[in-house]
Every structure is written in structure tokens, then in C-alpha cells.
Amino acid sequence: MKTLTYAQAVCEALDEEMAKDDKVVLLGEDVAFLGGNFKTSVGLYEKYGDLRVKDTPISEAGFTGLAIGMALTGLRPVVELMFSDFLLVAADQVINQAAKIRYMSGGQANVPMVIRTPIGAGRSSAAQHSQSMQAMVSHFPGLKVVVPSNAAEVKGLLKTAIRDNDPVIFFEHKMEYNKKFEIPDIVEPIPFGKARIAREGKDITIVATSSLVMKSEEAAEKLEKEGISVEVIDLRTIVPFDKETVINSVKKTGKLVIADESYERCGVAAEIAAEIFDEVFYYLDAPIGRVSTPNVPLPFSPALEFPIIPSVDRIYNKIKELI
Amino acid sequence: MKTLTYAQAVCEALDEEMAKDDKVVLLGEDVAFLGGNFKTSVGLYEKYGDLRVKDTPISEAGFTGLAIGMALTGLRPVVELMFSDFLLVAADQVINQAAKIRYMSGGQANVPMVIRTPIGAGRSSAAQHSQSMQAMVSHFPGLKVVVPSNAAEVKGLLKTAIRDNDPVIFFEHKMEYNKKFEIPDIVEPIPFGKARIAREGKDITIVATSSLVMKSEEAAEKLEKEGISVEVIDLRTIVPFDKETVINSVKKTGKLVIADESYERCGVAAEIAAEIFDEVFYYLDAPIGRVSTPNVPLPFSPALEFPIIPSVDRIYNKIKELI
């Protein structure tokens, strides 16, 4: 085991995959000389050079499209979008192009690219730099959507993402970048579509994504002291969705809370609830709870931002409400 | 009463609002000289001239942003995006800008603009011209989202949209444009956030949007002959959502199907189900059914496209499954 920040874990995954496969190319704004706005590619430019670690102009649609062309012709580009909000600038390339090319070509072509991009509020970054875009991209068929929790997970899942032959949207959580985690010396790729039971429990299930896994574990710890046993599932990937693990857990506990930081309306929590509904309908003892970002743009002032972010307290309270 | 196509009803709403308020300006690709790709602005260029009916270059992000600037400075632009799939080209302007400006400015400014754009599959237009984007825009706070059903509805709701002081995404259904409808000689604006009971029933509720209202009515008619009484709710607006009408109906019928043409995953049907769940949980006799577009890009060949589009049959079958 060793201690790493989450950002370092990202960087290690990039480094190891680039060392292993010279088709892997990193591009994005400030990824090269600066080593990434969140320091997730420090040292890679020096190690792999200008053609493999490329600072781009501010042209999100352009360089995302560029990466698609690279992916169609033999490379495995990893694109960094500095904030996941900028997916909206590149949305056509991501959703109308990358996601649909395999299908539109009848399987002739595929687009092995990864878009890495940070989500999450909590830094007073206001409405255009704080969003969590996983629901938006999950809505559109053709994209795999990864929402890793801790540093070991981010490393293992990023390796899988880079080796995957389809476009993968890989969401890192910006509030985790500087946090330290214990991680194994060697982290193997973690398969997509297999959720992780982060904590076993029997009274209620929480399905959580990204940093809300850690927050759910914290809430579970508190609740344990009150005699409530919470099962925490780290979803890992929204697409593909590990329906089985979730259903089995809910059948066992009879209660479900879903914690995901995208906006509530048409969000990830709504989807998971609706998706498993048929199969758990007769097992449920209470309505399904959602802990998401409320349907308002994210405010700048911490006085406004903190109360609305999905937090340990909000998870805790939602569970208490359903128990 | 008179007979009009749905496209003509759109055109009448535009004409009447432009005549009433000279701040209303229409812009988009081919809206002027051609009268709109789907003939929804025929004659307006001739009537209102070059500055009020403006053919734009192919620059969706640019002219959507242009409209925002117009709206911030006293005009009421109505933008046409030729296909709703192109919302992805303009996504940043729609979602990071128009939707958030009122909030980011602390209420100093507002953006009274309408984006009109067609949704829907069924014309063999393939993966980039057949999508239904209402779930995507509904996900993001700050946008009102309108999904009118028939010609009278499209006319009344478009008038409201144009008079609204917030950005409105107005989805027309491309398979309806050429269909004829009976509509009253005078159509008043229809308030947002108030669903319409299109057909009363007692055994099961269908909440439907856009052209699926008509398809649901057709399915209901068939089912009536089999002794099943279906209540069809025309949702009219996804944002704001008329929770009350839906909940009251479900409390009465005990069963719910939601029919909306956006992709199923993180779609409108998922949201409605999740949103009312708490309040109908103890009234529901069956799981909630969703009829949406399955999670695949839309195929070109009619042999592939027709079976997956939400259809009368799919609605009919879903109801039979739950009854």
C-alpha cells in the first residue's frame, strides 16, 4: 500500500497506460506544460513529449472532434475537458459523433477514446464550473459513463477506460483531487458494469456514485451508532449499469436511497429508481429516496452552495426519513 | 373551427405574436426566404421583412448566443433550430448561458427567448436527425420545456412561450407538421404548468407528451373496446411539471404509464415516475410503465426504426402488461 492523492492516482493510471501502449495520447487545455489544471498529468509531457501530451487551443468542440478522428485512425486519445460543464461546448462531437459512429457505420468503425473531466460543486466555482454532467451523457446511447469513488477506484477504472474500445466519459470529482488515499502498489483494471459493495448492511441500501460513495460511507458510520445498518453500493459505472447487484441488495434491505450529484430532474437517481422498479416493486417497504443536486443553477456564495450540495447530512437525513 | 396543419398552426402563432409585439423577431436557418424547413414560417419574411425574419448562417452556437444578447437588450427572439439534435451544437449557449443568466445575475437580467425545434423519429432521418431532446434540456434548471400535442395546443402554447419572460424550449413534433387538425378560430395562450386531461378514464393513467398524446388516445380507444378505461393526460410542459394533476389521476386509477419519446435512460418518463413516487407509493397497484425510445441511436432503415419508435402498439402493449 502507498499513500497518494486522487489526482496522483489519475496521473499514475495515465502514465502506466501510456507506457504500455504508445497509441495512447493525452490532449486538452493545459495538460502539457502545466501538468493539468488539477495536476493530473504532472510530468507526462516531460516523459512522453509534445506529440503525446498536447496542449490544445481553447476549442472544445474542435479538439474533441480531433480526438474522434484520431480514434478512428488507430490512436487511443484521452481528452481532458477542464470542467465537465464544458461538455456542453463539445456536446455535438461527444453525443452526435463519438457516441453514434459505431452504430451509424453498422459496426465498421469504433471510437476508442476517453474524455476525462471533473464534476462536482463545493469550490464556489458558480453555475458554469460546478455541474455534474453524468446524467446528461448517460441519457445518450453509445457512451460508457464512469463515476469512480476513491483513488484506487479512479486508477483501476481509468485503466479500463483507456483500454476500452468505445467512447468513455470518465468523471473525476474535483473535491477529491487533493485528498489522500491509501492505495495498493499495483492496481489492476476494474471491469465496467460491476458495482462494488463498499459496505455491507441490512436495513437500507444506498447506491452512490463518485465522491458520494465516501459521503455515504460516512453517513453509514453515523447511522451504525444509532443501530441502523446501511449497505453502501459504489456504482462505478452508470453505463453499463449493474442492475443485478442493486436489485439483490434492495431485495435484502427493502429500502433504497440513491445518491448522485447530477441535477435531480431526469437525473441518475431517477433513472436507477425507474430502472429497477419493476423488479423490486413487491419488495419495497418505502418509497425510493433521491439525494441529488436540486433543480437550481449552482450558486457562488458558500452560504448558498453548501446547503444544497449532496452532503453527508443530506444522505443521513434521507435515510432517517425512510427508516 | 377551421382546419389547419400543425405547421400552419405554428405559423399562425408566430404571425399573431409578431403582429401584436414588434419586439418578437424570428431567426434561424432557412426561416426567411424558404419559410422554414418544415414550412412553419411561410409568408412571415414577406410580411415582416428582413430584420424580423432572419436567415442565419449555419452557426447554431453563434445565432443562439446572438438571440440571448437580443433578449438581454429588449427583444423577444424566437430561434428555430432545424432539428432538435442541433441543440447539441448550441448546448453551451442554451444551457450554460440562457438557462443560467437570471440566476447568475441575481435576478438583474432575464432572457425572454424561445427556441423552437422539432423532435421525433419516423422519417428515416437516422441517428443525427431523429432524436427527441426534451429530457436533456429538462435536466438543466432554468429552461421551461414545452411538448405540445395537437395543432390547437401547439398554437396556444407557442403564444405563451413567446410571451414568457424566461427561456423556453419549444418542441414541435416533425411527424405532425403535415397533419391536419380542427382548431378553434381563436386560440388563446395556454398557461404553462397545467396539464390537460385529454381523455377521462378510471383503470389506468397515461401521462403523455407531444405526438404520443395522440397515440395514447388511439391506444385508449382500442382498449375501451376491450373494456379498459384509460385516462390520458397531455402533460403540455415538462418544466414546469403539473404534479398535482398526475398524482390525482394515479390516486384514482392506481396505475401509471408514461409515454415520452426521449431516450429511456435518464429520460422524462424516469423523472415523472421518480418525482411522484413518494406520493403515490401506497396507491400504486402495479409498477410504473415507461414507453420511451430504447437506449440505441436511431437507425435509418424503416425496418429497424419503426419497431423501436414509441407507437400505439407499444403503448397498448404496455398497458395490457400492467392491467
Add this chain to the structure above:
Amino acid sequence: MKVKEYSKKQLTEFYETMYRMRRFEEEVFEFYKQGLMPGLAHLYMGEEAIATGVCAALKNDDYIGSTHRGHGHLVARGADIKRMMAEILGKKDGYSKGKGGSMHIMALDKGILGANGIVGAEIPIATGAAFSIKYRGTDQVAISFFGEAASNQGTFHESLNMASAWKLPVVYIIENNLYGISVDIRDVANVVDIADRASAYGIPGVVVNGMDVTEVYETAKKAIDRAREGEGPTLIECKTYRWQGHHVGDPATYRARKDVDEKEKWMKKCPVKCLKEAAAIYKKISKKEFDQIEAKIEEEIQEAVQFAKENPYPDVQESYTDVFE
């Protein structure tokens, strides 16, 4: 037309390619008129010299980014017209198994990275192929075809900026047929020659007569050679005209508004006919040889039409495949 300096072989190839495009699309138009075609198609008729001239300067392993008006690019690359037609009819053995249709025919084996239904979206993708080439260090080149109206899209600017900053081996070909659907380029842009936009990126910009296959070929060849030698991108604007409506269902009545004879004037410059006449004048190809060429192509075309018509629709389960690996 500088046919004089060209070999018979080269001229024959030009002619065959253009004639094949023309006949191909006449049949596609027939499909539409007979109600056999699902959806629509955007015909390249009148613009044949462009794809023909450009692609004649390419090698087998070069790449092409194509558009909604892409039939010509495919034919010029020698794509299988049977599979193209099958695709246009939504049939099982179409290039994309019927999933793409006219606007999304991909032929990866011919370097065609895809037609594209989103105007301007293909430009960065073709540019990315050029990045790959540079990365691998081969002497391939990427071509990005698009219309004059697409040059108003942000992706045009972003792509040319990147390609010029990084000297990528890509050649941008503007097919300037004056209109984007009904919109006259002069009403939505303030430059007479779109090629002038090259100066915003410090690259060469050239205007050519897009109705003259030899002029297109020579200009493209120079730009392509330049790209192969690592000197970066070129922007070539080909002046041309779309004979038909924007798509098969568009009567295009809007075009007469500035000049009633506009279409007629352009049709006189028919690239197929002009080449034929010039080749005859210079006695490069005899009447009989032309007849043979045309007959051979006619046979191919009829075979393709029959193939496409008889080919079955894809199995309904195919809707659900090819989303992911």
C-alpha cells in the same frame, strides 16, 4: 480545360468516375421518385469534378471526411456502388447495414471516415486523422470536404486553427455551390471568396473552377504534395453549383430570386459534358470509346440497382447491435 497535357488513361479515369457518379445519382433520384427510398438524399449532381479531381490525387491509404452530400466522395474513392445503393435503401448489405442511410455512409476500407449529418462536424474529425498521420510519421494525407455554408460553423475555424498551428497534413476542400439549402452565402458572409479565410491561419488559400476536373486535380495535387511533405494544410475553394434541390424532395424554387438564369448558366458548365467535349476536341477519347465506357458503367449501375432492390432489409434485432463492442 487542360486536357491536352493529360494521358488518355488519366482522362478516361476522370470521365469514368464522373459519369459513374452522375448515373449513380440519377438512379438514386429515381428511387426517390418511385417511392423506394426511405428518407431523403442530397445529390452531388453538377459537382462531380471536385471529388473526382481531388481523389485522383490521393493514394489508397489516405483519409477522407465527407458530408451529407457525400455520394460523390465515395464513388471517387472507388467505394462499392452496390453497397452504397443498398445503404440508401436501408438494406441489410448496405455499407452500414442500413443503419446509416445516404447521409451516413461510411466506407472505412476506402478511407472514408464517414459522411455526416451535422454540418461542420466532420471537419475536426478529418483533422484528427491528419493528427494520427503526423503522429505515425507516414506520408498519408487527410481530405476534408465541406460546403461553403459549413465554413460559417465554429468547427471550421477551430479545425483550421489547430491544423495550421501544428502543420497537420490535411487539405480542406470547400465545395462552394452558393447555397446552404435556400440561403445564399452572400447574405450570411461578407467575403467573396471563402478561400480568403486561409489568411486567418497563415496557410495558402486557393480558388479554383470546380467545374473543371483538371484544374481541381492540379490544385489539389499541389496542396496534397505540400501536406505530405510536412508543410501543413491548404484551403481550396471550388466554385460549383448544385443542380438539384438541397435534397431529392426540394424543388429549389428559391434560387431564381437573384438571377433567373443562374441554374441554366451553371448547367451549361456541366463537368461531365465539358470533359467529354474537350477530350473529343483533342481526340483523346473516341466516340466509340466513350460509348464503351458508358455502357460498362451502365451495366455496373443496373447491377447495383438490382442488388439494392433485391437485398433484404436488416433483421429487426439489428436495431440493438453496434451500440457498444
Add this chain to the structure above:
Amino acid sequence: MKVKEYSKKQLTEFYETMYRMRRFEEEVFEFYKQGLMPGLAHLYMGEEAIATGVCAALKNDDYIGSTHRGHGHLVARGADIKRMMAEILGKKDGYSKGKGGSMHIMALDKGILGANGIVGAEIPIATGAAFSIKYRGTDQVAISFFGEAASNQGTFHESLNMASAWKLPVVYIIENNLYGISVDIRDVANVVDIADRASAYGIPGVVVNGMDVTEVYETAKKAIDRAREGEGPTLIECKTYRWQGHHVGDPATYRARKDVDEKEKWMKKCPVKCLKEAAAIYKKISKKEFDQIEAKIEEEIQEAVQFAKENPYPDVQESYTDVFE
């Protein structure tokens, strides 16, 4: 610096505005260092001559599209620095009730249509304000400020294309400070002067010394007058330098890589200091008068600092308001 031809009043105004900006931001930087500021802010220090010169040529009812680096634009328009500071600290009486922060200060009463967190997104919005003006037929003008890196964004191209095609009354001001965060413009664009991009739209493009308030003023005035007279847009590139890091938390060590003295050289051209010196040489403003100006501004600034610090945070319920009417 052509101070000789300027009146004392005009020079005093220039100086006051630039000095106010400078002091304002020094205090903002202090907020950050003292841990009082939520999030970050992008300082305009070093670039003051640009907003000052441009805005001096404006009338009260003109419009401005601003950027993430927008404090200077606001101060130049006479925005209330108390409310600006309150906003930067996320307080209740900030321009946006604390909802926007440094990057989203809107002051509609001063024609400021918003700072913007999305690089390039404001360009079409400001262009739309120009469309409104043309529609109403007034003689207003819209200014769009943005960085050299933003000129690589597609919205730049689309906006300049529309504005030139329709002769909209808008002036585009590039604040070329050489860097977009850490990225040197020379590595991601192939033109020496971004102003050259004007030729892609058939409009004038001008390069000016962005450290010289009089040069900026005169060039802007000409372009603004031209726009008011219905002759369409101009692209002005102001060569300048960002003194601090990209934002308050950025040490900006990356900049020394090409020229270790780069920053030092640019700091010597400090627009505030240079104007002061020139005005002294030409005896336009006396030492005592400068002292008075500075003292007056110092008072304003201290008042604003105190106001912002003491102003309460918004009520928690405010999170849920201002989404819709």
C-alpha cells in the same frame, strides 16, 4: 504616449479609472491571501489601459460583453465597487446577490451584459446586443472584450461572420496577454497578430499597444464611431500582459520558459505608471493633484472593502430564487 494633445480632465479620468482598477484588485488579491474569498478571481492587473481606453469612448447606453477577467471592464464603466467587492465575497448586496461571484458579475445598469465563465461564450451575446441596436435603429454600440485564446473558440468565428455579414455595430477587443492559462498563443495558433483574422470577414483589423491608454482610446474611438455610423464591426487587438497568474491562486511559473525576463519587461510598461509619468512630463497633472486623486480613490476602496466584509451572506433560501420569473 500622446498625452500632449489631451485635456487635463481626460487624462485625470484615465488615471482615476486605471488607478481605481489597480487598487481594487490589489484588495481583491488581499482577500484571497487572507482566506476571505470563496473560490477564485482572475485579475486584470497590467491590462488596465485597455478597458479604460475603450470605455472612455463609450456613451452611457452602450453595451459590453465581458469575460472571466472582467473587473476592469466593470470599473471602467463606473460600476459600484462596493457591490462588486460584495459579490466577490459572496455577499448579499453583491451585484448578483452573491450568486455569481467574480466570474459572473453583471451590472445591467451599466450596460454590462455579464462576465462569463465560458471562454468565448460572451462573443455572440454581445453581438446580439448589436443586433438589437440595429433593429431599434439607435446609435448605440456593443463592445465584446475577450482574450487572445478565446479567439480560437468557434463562437469567435461565428460571431464575427454574422456581425460582418449584417454590418452590426459591434467592436471586438482582443486583450492579447500572450497566455490562455499556461498555454502560449504561439503554440496553438499560426498567426502573429490575431487582428489579421479580420480579413476572414472583410472588416478592419487593427493592432494597438494595449499598455498605452491613449492609443487604445483613439483606435477604439475610431472603430466605435464607425460602428455608430452603420459601417459595421472592427477587430482590435491590444497587446498586453497579465501581471499575475491566471487566477489569484496561480503562481504562473510556466511563463519563464521562453524568456525569463518576459514578465519584468512587461511590468516596466505598467500602464498606470506610464500615464502618470507622461502626464507629469507634460505637466498636465501635478504631483499634488495625483496625491489627491489617489487619496480620494483610496477612501472609496477602503469603504468598499469594509462594506464587502461587513455585508452579510445571502439568506439560504436565496439558493432557490431567480431560477424563473
